[in-house]
Amino acid sequence: MNATSTLYVDLDGSLIATDLLHESLLKLLRASPLAVLNLPAWWMHGKAFLKRQVASRVDIDVTTLPYRPEVLQFVRDARAAGWRIVLTTASDFKFARRIAEHLKMFDAVLASDGERNLGGHRKLAAMQVDAAGGSFCYLGDRAVDLEVWRGADSAVVVSRSASLVRRAARETRIDAHIKPGSTSLARYLYAIRLHQWLKNVLVFLPLMPVLHELSWRIVSDAALAFIAFGFMASGIYIINDLLDLDSDRRHRRKRLRPFASGEIRASTGLAMSAALCGASLLLSLLLLPARFVEVLLAYLVLTTSYSFFLKRRAIVDVFSLAALYTVRVAAGAAATGLPLSFWILSFSLFVFLSLALAKRYVELNGSQAEVSQMEKDRNYHPVDLPLVLCAGVAAGQMAALVLSLYLQDQQMLERYSNPVYLWIMVPVFLFWIVRIWLKAVRGVLHDDPVVFAARDWVSRLAVAIAAMALWVAG
Structure with missing residues (x-):
């Protein structure tokens, strides 16, 4: 030199x-x-x-x-x-x-x-x-x-x-x-949001009313739907991250994501996204009913629209997120051939609307820089905080009401020998949703409530109690 x-x-x-x-x-x-x-x-x-x-x-x-x-x-x-x-x-x-x-x-x-x-x-x-x-x-x-x-x-x-x-x-x-540092396999798995596959458990929700009549075919089709939705969701998550590089780099946590930090290049991300979405469609076309493919394509259109347009429109964005969760429930019904219950669909819409609003509440309650970014990227303003709080709590309570009405549905009562035990799920759910909002108000909720719930021992206990209630009611 x-x-x-x-x-x-x-x-x-x-x-x-x-x-x-x-x-x-x-x-x-x-x-x-x-x-x-x-x-x-x-x-x-x-x-x-x-x-x-x-x-x-x-x-x-x-x-x-x-x-x-x-x-x-x-x-x-x-x-x-x-x-x-x-x-x-x-x-x-x-x-x-x-x-x-x-x-x-x-x-x-x-x-x-x-x-x-x-x-x-x-x-x-x-x-x-x-x-x-x-x-x-x-x-x-x-x-x-x-x-x-x-x-x-x-x-x-x-x-x-x-x-x-x-x-x-x-x-x-x-x-x-x-010699730059290498990118570990764990970082690639994080880039495809493998931990977010938990959300795809919703495809199993239509199986709940027929737990005692399950066949291997129904379970295997639901499992394939779970994997197909996982691949598709991961592919779209990558696109979403690539479109949000600027805003992610201004965020105190999101700036460490693999694409924002430069650990994985954008060109590599595009190739990963194409491979994941292609694998999802191929799996669905070969092994699942045509009706499921239609639901999967509807999900692709909706989530792509969310990435490009819908997430930048206040209120529209949270309804879109709730719809994306609810579509997973519809996908489970389409994959297994089970009827799509109006009650389950309604419950899903309300509970996921509440969780989507909790996510926005946390972001609006962040640092000044994050709130400014929310105004720019999501069209939410600090004055919207009380409205988001009230609407989110109300949606959670509506979900509890729908659940209680569903448990009184005649068809539901006929499927269980001791349906009275199912009522344990109502106070358990009410406790869980109110606790989620308490965490949000106190500023200790992860910005994705679903991920928070997966890691939270109280949430896991609530799921275990609900599962036990279903078993005892059997």
Whole structure:
């Protein structure tokens, strides 16, 4: 490194653990879905033109991007040693300039300008012109950078790949190898929200009235529906996270999610989402009734609409969430061929409306920054807090009322030899829903009440008591 005078620093994947083109395309998709129809025409004018058109239509908060701390420290050390530092990227100049202004560690910026895409040999040529015959080092992270390293005096490789380091060493001298941390399997499982599969237990709810008449076919079909819904929900969760990257990075907890933190790239996330949704549809088409496939597609349409539009409309969003839970109940009935009980459907709608409102209450009762983000992303305001509280508690009480009426239904009474024991479930449910809201008001409820309930021993005890009541009533 001592023989060089200029350090050229790559941006995407090197300085930041993400790709700005992918992120800007996702922002365009979220802000104006119809605008993506212009992508083929923009592409025909060249990649630089495409990047400029996308960059002119979206903004990226450069202050929250997942910068690699090891690379930042390396660049600071080089600057302290008297090096000239140049940010060199194929991303559009608009974003590169803002990043340079934010970090205040670059002497110049070389980037795509709408006419010339600064990648590969064009990047090398621009660096050679900028260096004016002087020696230079290039910091990069991918195999595409080998062409640039071939013309550089030395290289800094930012990669976990030992193979890439060896290939770069055949092109030029290696000054440093910065090895980012690896992403564990647990983080990939967290990215697909495996813990959220608990919600899919709702597909078994239609089995409750016929617990004593269950067959292996009914149970296996419900289990397959559980898995199919899990795959589909995970695929949509990934899309939702990718569309919310900016807002997640401003949140004290959500900024640590795999996509927001840059542990998993957006392109990888899109591939994961396509694979999960495809697996869900394939499983459903091959092994489950056509009626279930119809319900699954309805869920896909509703949850996609929620991700793009509905979640940004106050009150509409919580009814959409309640509907997404209730659709799982309908899916269980469709998969098993059991009748869809009006009582179970009504109970599900009210209880999940209450839980969705609890989620919003917690978010509205957060820090000032989180409340401001809620105003921007969800169209809720601080003055809405009492309304959300009252509506949520009322919906919970309505669920309890529907449950008590359901337990008096004649068909329900005929299915059990001792139906009086079923009434134990009513006070147990009332206690549980009121306790959820007590936790919310006290500020100790997780922002997802369903996940909180899964980890809460009192909630588990309530489920156990309800199950015992069903067994004794049998």
